[in-house]
Amino acid sequence: MSPSGRYVALFKLPYENVSPKAGDAGQVILVDLKTGKEKVVAQSRGWEVQLGANVQWGKSDHELLFNDVDTLSWKAFCTVLDPFSGKKRHLGGTVFMASSDGRKIASYDLMKSTYAQVGYGVIVPKKLVKRNFGADQKDGITVIDINSGKSKQIVTLKDLYQTTIPSIQFKNSNDYEFYCFQIKWNPQGTRLLTTLQWAPVKGGPRKRSVITMRSDGSEIRTAITPEQWEKGGHHVNWTADGEHLSMNLNVDGKEGLELIEVKYDGSNLKTVFTPGSGHPSYHPKGLPLIITDAYPNESITARNGIVPIRLLNMASGKEENIVEIFVSKIDGEFRIDPHPAWDKTGRYVIFNGYINNTRNVFMADISEWLLKQGFSLK
Incomplete structure (x- = not known):
């Protein structure tokens, strides 16, 4: 979600059930949450299946960050794009994660990432990667x-x-x-x-x-x-x-x-909650809340490809499923992790799912639930 909260940036894979090939391009998508409209703002050849092109925001809505690859030199880099004017520039390295204030990025050699775990880097011809x-x-x-x-x-x-x-x-x-x-x-x-x-x-x-x-x-x-x-x-x-x-x-x-x-x-x-599962994310405003999911094979699921988005209250020791989402039973490179995350305000939870035979991204507004539980976001 953009710094203003109005836009969401996504990455659309060119295909979902085949390993990426060097030079194949996916699309960077901008969604206007106010109007519901979406548009393609860029293409990227610097992606893998799990994290796409690491699309994220800089310090303002005018700085959209994502990885790309020059197919002549086969160098990977981070692009900084103004999605409204189309103006862009390239940085001298890739992005894995931008700092919370949007001023710095950190990365390691994402071309070698495939040797660590498939799905989290950028693809270039393997003969070029030592x-x-x-x-x-x-x-x-x-x-x-x-x-x-x-x-x-x-x-x-x-x-x-x-x-x-x-x-x-x-x-x-x-x-x-x-x-x-x-x-x-x-x-x-x-x-x-x-x-x-x-x-x-x-x-x-x-x-x-x-x-x-x-x-x-x-x-x-x-x-x-x-x-x-x-x-x-x-x-x-x-x-x-x-x-x-x-x-x-x-x-x-x-x-x-x-x-x-x-x-x-x-x-x-120290242990803060049992059982653990999935991809835990702490509330950004310091509330005693954790949002997490589960892998389809973890014991808290029915092992039918449907997993819970768990909202854990560390203060009370209680939990509530805000939704259950289908992710399929696919494992390995092509798996779909819901991987829920808070937006910076702590009002929204954003997560992945698999609906109508394709990957989707969902947003849940839990502000009313927070108020009913006595939590304030101010």
Whole structure:
């Protein structure tokens, strides 16, 4: 949703059941929530199935951000587009996530993202993409100032692996491939989190760790160790205070996951709701509410392709399903995650679904529910 709240930007895949091919273009769509009209404002060749072209907003409605690829040079970059005038410019790197104030973007090498997990990067001819053997000294996290275009790599994979505290180092690390997977700003724009993952070059299970840092790459800390994650877990995010992270994690050794909070340095881990599931997102105004969904195979579902959008109240320990949505039983690259998220006001919940044999995006206005529960958005 745009900074003014009037527009929603979406990405339309050119096809939904085939892996993307280098050079194939999808559409960037602008929806006017006041009139209900939508229009195509751009095309992009920098996409994959799960996140599209990472379409999001800068500091105003006149800055729409998305990834694209130059098919002559096969370089990937972030486009900054004014969707009303059509004026655009290219930044010197890709976007995974823009900061909450819309002034900076952060990314890692999204062309290599397919080696970490299919669906979250951009596609170029595979022969052009080198794998990372060992913790690479060139691949890493880059932050770009949207206004000036100034770009800086704040850490390399080698920095993350060798300097994070507590240490995650192990023997024979050069026999493993290392990659970042996802990079997320905290709401204040002061810290970043990423997942560092590694797997044996010759094949075998991967291991993962959640690592945080200041926005300049300093104070690198291990929030979740590989030993903690391998017991079972998924989907990490920041909480509203910008000091803590949330994650679905097995912390009691029993079947199923708990929704936990942990400080950016790995301390003060605690369970905040049971059971955990899906993609938890904390209310942006600090209300004791979490919106989440579930994967179709998680125990809280009927395993029939229909999943709940769960509204969790941490203060009362109660939950309510605001809707149940069909996402199909498709797994892997082509799965449909509802992945609910709040808008910045905390009034709307936006999520995906699969209706009429195609992917859809839905918005739910829960302001009346919030008022009935005694919550205020002022």
